[in-house]
Amino acid sequence: MNEALGWGRRYLMCPPSYFGVLYEINPWMHREVTVDRDAAQAQWEGLRTALVEAGAEVEILAPAAEVPDLVFTANAGVVNANQFVPSRFRHPERQGETGHDAAWFRSRGFQISELPEDVCQEGAGDALPFGNVLLAGYRFRSDAASHAYLSALTGAAVRSVELADERLYHLDLTFCPLDERRAIVAPLGWDRYGRRVVEALVPEPLVLDDDDALAFCANSVVVGRRVVMPTCPVRVGRQLEAWGFEVAVCPVGEFLKAGGGCRCLTLALDVTLAAPVPSADLH
Amino acid sequence: METEIVEVSGHIIDSLILAKVLDLILEAGADYRVVDVEIGRANRDPSRARVEISSPDRASLDRLLEQLQVHGANRVALRPAMVAACDQDGVLPAGFYSSTNLDTRVLTDDGWVPVDNPEMDCAIVLSDHRARTVPMHRVRVGDAVVIGMEGVEVAAPSRPRGTNPFEFMASEVSSEKPKALLVAEVARRIGAARARGGRILAVCGPAVVHTGAAPDVARLVREGWVDVLFAGNGFATHDIESNVLGTSLGVSVQQGIPTEHGHANHLRVINEVRRRGSIAAAVEDGFIPSGVMYECIRRQVPFVLAGSVRDDGPLPDVVTDMVEAADAMRSHLGGVSVALMLASTLHAIATGNLLPAGVETYCVDINQAVVTKLADRGSHQALGIVTDVGLFLRDLVGELCG
Structure with missing residues (x-):
């Protein structure tokens, strides 16, 4: 069996007290669709419980009325050990979240490293560690130019992937690291160069077909050997089980109305991107 | 584009x-x-x-x-070139940009400014929305000199590509090329340059006289195919010697045999020209009856005779201060579009150093090393023709003068 992920045991979540579809910034959002806030609360609790049952710790970020999407903590920023790089949101509607996110991390003793103001980067939603690199998406929400800065700030080796399908507007809708060699991948979301980059990166991919990708199968949370998923098609479930994973389906339909799944509602706090490596220059 | x-x-x-x-x-x-x-x-x-x-x-x-x-x-946001003022005559500010002989432009606050006179190993001085190359010794206190590489753009030399054998051989040196074809092509290019209003520069070494080709050069001058001549004391002396006494370094140009006490012939000739004060005066009073220098005086073709440490005499027209000589050569380069380097090593290299890369340069020498040396010193535009200069000039005159 492969080595399990070295991260994914501690998460940050934000209760959906003020969650609603109040604006439209992705193809999934429609203001005429109302969110059942009670159902949303229940689904969110369900997810938190599933994570805790899987063995994870969950920390809570206090919700704020003016920023309904604060629930999607995956977009708060990029965590690297005790360093936090706050997001630079593309849309003004979400830019107000950064202050809340940064304040929480600062209060927990994280060192805050800022990206330049002229680039957008939407946190772990567009940057997931795999193996010894950080796979980073760009186009809809994050700028390709942010990747060099992200690398400079964190020391991570970045692999950039262009997102090609607006419905899969964040990398975490197309990619889910499972362990050291495996990941759930949705090639629908990438251009041909991005597909080749992921192909070279992931030795054993679990490839989603287009329907499964659009059902946000890749927007799952992995805690050790448990995969907490918004939905799990039979074929995907069988493959995961064959690899020794347990699947926990955790419906988050109210959040899908805003274009977010399980992963979007969580931010892993125990990620270390650039483990010190011996210098190649040692004589 | x-x-x-x-x-x-x-x-x-x-x-x-x-x-x-x-x-x-x-x-x-x-x-x-x-x-x-x-x-x-x-x-x-x-x-x-x-x-x-x-x-x-x-x-x-x-x-x-x-x-x-x-x-x-x-x-990439380009920034204008940095400039520093000279604070000492003849001394450049540290970090000065060192020029190439390629077409160059400089980004200033007013936009791109082309460099007027590309020349290698110079500084670029900006003044009145213009840019020009200036050799180190000629900068003056207060000159605005370009510093560093930023804001300076050099046009990459375009290598001719084509099926034309001449283009194919451009910049290569070989003694194995069909000479008649090359000479015809050089003649065609000289004609084309002339038709465009370009001036033709000839740089001559003494071997032009020794090989008996001086009358051919004289004819080129006479018929208007040479607009400016660069040479040294040797070439001018032997040209005059052969036209006054019929010998070149004491050897009869006609019979090829040494004449008695001929080793001093060139000194006697130099002495007589010195007596008259200049080559022009020696032509005027009939001492010099013919030859390349004679034709230059008659046709008012400007020449620069740059001296060297081993010169005899020298002739009164020879510039013996090397810095002055190079400046004098520079002053005649305007409008030159073809340079013929004829059996000359030192003067050819000195001229190559002054020429913009856009000048078509033909280097004719029996010794391949001369041609290679010219290219190695940055005159990549030079086309080498390895052959006897006498044969080359005879054919060239045949092509140009019929």
Whole structure:
């Protein structure tokens, strides 16, 4: 069996007290669709419980009325050990979240490293560690130019992937690291160069077909050997089980109305991107 | 053709971003030249590439630039060249930009300014919205000298490509080429340059006289195919000696046999010219009856005779201060578009150092090393023709003068 992920045991979540579809910034959002806030609360609790049952710790970020999407903590920023790089949101509607996110991390003793103001980067939603690199998406929400800065700030080796399908507007809708060699991948979301980059990166991919990708199968949370998923098609479930994973389906339909799944509602706090490596220059 | 430089950095190799950017450029019908690439040594190290994009028109270039920006490739913001004022005559500010002989332009606050007179190994001085090369010894206190490389753009020399054997052989040196073909082509190019209003420079070594080719050069001057002549004391002396006494270094040019006490012939000739004060005066009073120098005086073709440490005499017209000599040569280069380097090593190299790369330069010498040396010193435009200069000139006169 492969080595399990070295991260994914501690998460940050934000209760959906003020969650609603109040604006439209992705193809999934429609203001005429109302969110059942009670159902949303229940689904969110369900997810938190599933994570805790899987063995994870969950920390809570206090919700704020003016920023309904604060629930999607995956977009708060990029965590690297005790360093936090706050997001630079593309849309003004979400830019107000950064202050809340940064304040929480600062209060927990994280060192805050800022990206330049002229680039957008939407946190772990567009940057997931795999193996010894950080796979980073760009186009809809994050700028390709942010990747060099992200690398400079964190020391991570970045692999950039262009997102090609607006419905899969964040990398975490197309990619889910499972362990050291495996990941759930949705090639629908990438251009041909991005597909080749992921192909070279992931030795054993679990490839989603287009329907499964659009059902946000890749927007799952992995805690050790448990995969907490918004939905799990039979074929995907069988493959995961064959690899020794347990699947926990955790419906988050109210959040899908805003274009977010399980992963979007969580931010892993125990990620270390650039483990010190011996210098190649040692004589 | 419109061009811009974009820069892209990060893990652009493993992420295939550089590949994608280059593909996008080609797919857009534009072309690229990678200006420089720094590739990270380890997996974690970022890389950086600067790519020059050329596109047939501005609108499509702008569209492409916008497209490339998505992938993190941003236009490199060019800054005007830095300038420092000279604080000592003949001494450049530290960090001065050292010029090439290629077409060069400088970005100033008023936009791009072309360098008037490209010359290698000079400084670039800006004044009155103009840029010119100035040799070190000629800068004066207060001159605005370009510092560093930023804001200076050098046009890459375009290598002729084609099926024409002459173009194919351009910049190569060989004794194995069909000479008649080359001479005909040189003649055609001289004719074409002349038709465009270009001036023709001849640089002559003493071997031109020794090989008996001086009458051919004299004819070229007489018939208007030479607009300016550079040579040394030796060439002028032997030209005059052969026309006054019929010998070159004491050897009869006609019979090829040494004449009695002929070793002093050139000194006697120099002495007589010195007595008259100048070559022009010696022509006027009939002492010099014919020859290359005679024709130059008669046709008012300017010449510069640059001396050297081993000169006899020298002739009164020889400039013995080397800095002055180089300046005198510079002053005659305006409008020159063809340079013929005829069996001359030192004067050919000295001239090559002064010429812009755009001047068609033909270096004729029996010794391949001379031609190679010229190219090695930066005169890459020189086409070497390895042959006896006498044979070359006879054929050239045949082509040009019929």
